[in-house]
Amino acid sequence: GESVGLHLPTLSVQEGDNSIINCAYSNSASDYFIWYKQESGKGPQFIIDIRSNMDKRQGQRVTVLLNKTVKHLSLQIAATQPGDSAVYFCAEASGGYNKLIFGAGTRLAVHP
Amino acid sequence: DVKVTQSSRYLVKRTGEKVFLECVQDMDHENMFWYRQDPGLGLRLIYFSYDVKMKEKGDIPEGYSVSREKKERFSLILESASTNQTSMYLCASSLADRGLNFEQYFGPGTRLTVT
Numbered sequence: 502g503e504s505v506g507l508h509l510p511t512l513s514v515q516e517g518d519n520s521i522i523n524c525a526y527s528n529s530a531s532d533y534f535i536w537y538k539q540e541s542g543k544g545p546q547f548i549i550d551i552r553s554n555m556d557k558r559q560g561q562r563v564t565v566l567l568n569k570t571v572k573h574l575s576l577q578i579a580a581t582q583p584g585d586s587a588v589y590f591c592a593e594a595s596g597g598y599n600k601l602i603f604g605a606g607t608r609l610a611v612h613p
Numbered sequence: 614d615v616k617v618t619q620s621s622r623y624l625v626k627r628t629g630e631k632v633f634l635e636c637v638q639d640m641d642h643e644n645m646f647w648y649r650q651d652p653g654l655g656l657r658l659i660y661f662s663y664d665v666k667m668k669e670k671g672d673i674p675e676g677y678s679v680s681r682e683k684k685e686r687f688s689l690i691l692e693s694a695s696t697n698q699t700s701m702y703l704c705a706s707s708l709a710d711r712g713l714n715f716e717q718y719f720g721p722g723t724r725l726t727v728t
Contacts, residue, residue, distance in 0.1 A: 509653060543722075544705075545719045590655060599709065600671075606655055
């Protein structure tokens, strides 16, 4: 299998619980943030994004919160399901050419 | 749906070999990117391209080069593969919409092992 995430922090949750994955970003000038989900053997997939002029954005079962004061981003997953088990990456963007700077990732393990 | 494909899922090469990793996207995206992914380090940008024949170094370009002769295709080249280039390589593409949408679409990755 894939070796991605061997040394990642892991969040273990029970199926049906809510999950909160945290991310600290480094550049106070970053104006766009994005969360990706990467399942084993696949490339990262977009979950949700948020611009710096917002502090909260909701999607289907997911919410992203942005605290610019402390440069902190979080992803909340409601009613976590086994299919949510994956590695989650936050990324920040600033400047041109759509460059993203990725965090190291967090592994979410959902237990029945 | 945007589709980004990579030529190989798994590759095994010997030290010193020249290695080509190919990436093709079908959505007419201007920007294309090559990352490598290693445990605990996230995705690190090797090179990116914002137009045909245009390229810019990312954070870790040493030992790599790229080629973009056509808009849909972006190739990563390891001139002389070394064991420390054993990694997962991810290609991505995105629109160049001047900051309105930074979403990048990723391929499935190529797991390269250099022996």
